[in-house]
Amino acid sequence: xxxxxxxxxxxxxxxxxxxxxxxxxxxxxxxxxxxxxxxxxxxxxxxxxxxxxxxxxxxxxxxxxxxxxxxxxxxxxxxxxxxxxxxxxxxxxxxxxxxxxxxxxxxxxxxxxxxxxxxxxxxxxxxxxxxxxxxxxxxxxxxxxxxxxxxxxxxxxxxxxxxxxxxxx
Numbered sequence: 310x311x312x313x314x315x316x317x318x319x320x321x322x323x324x325x326x327x328x329x330x331x332x333x334x335x336x337x338x339x340x341x342x343x344x345x346x347x348x349x350x351x352x353x354x355x356x357x358x359x360x361x362x363x364x365x366x367x368x369x370x371x372x373x374x375x376x377x378x379x380x381x382x383x384x385x386x387x388x389x390x391x392x393x394x395x396x397x398x399x400x401x402x403x404x405x406x407x408x409x410x411x412x413x414x415x416x417x418x419x420x421x422x423x424x425x426x427x428x429x430x431x432x433x434x435x436x437x438x439x440x441x442x443x444x445x446x447x448x449x450x451x452x453x454x455x456x457x458x459x460x461x462x463x464x465x466x467x468x469x470x471x472x473x474x475x476x477x478x
Contacts, residue, residue, distance in 0.1 A: 311407025312377070313347035314399060315340055316392050317361055318354050319412025320430045321368070330364055335432050337368060339410070347407060349376040352395040356382045393419035400425075
């Protein structure tokens with residue numbers, strides 16, 4: 310049976326400083342659908358997989374009934390495409406990697422360049438930063454507000470329509 314490598318971050322869930330690691334319901338449904346056709350291996354960006362394994366169990370994906378393996382970032386890994394590195398390692402270990410699923414466009418590009426069939430998971434409600442629940446909504450710095458008010462006053466003062474008076478003939 311072919312193996313599907315699914316990235317935990319960006320497909321199954323996202324990390325929030327406020328809420329911790331929260332699930333993406335559409336990604337969980339996708340993983341359950343993939344599970345019926347492929348052997349599932351998860352890939353995580355975390356260097357300690359124990360928290361991710363617990364999170365997977367909490368979301369109904371226990372090992373070994375749902376997934377075969379959880380591959381994780383090594384402490385020596387740099388900011389390279391981890392999903393591509395994990396796919397190569399699975400292939401080198403003899404796995405028939407039939408699908409790689411990730412929410413990272415750069416990772417999918419790297420995987421396709423290596424010849425793996427891939428799927429870019431894009432959920433519109435999590436794709437753009439302004440729609441993400443963990444977006445930091447900090448107030449604007451006072452200096453930015455003051456600069457904008459000054460800019461608008463300068464524009465108003467230099468507008469010829471507001472300064473010229475019509476000459477009477």
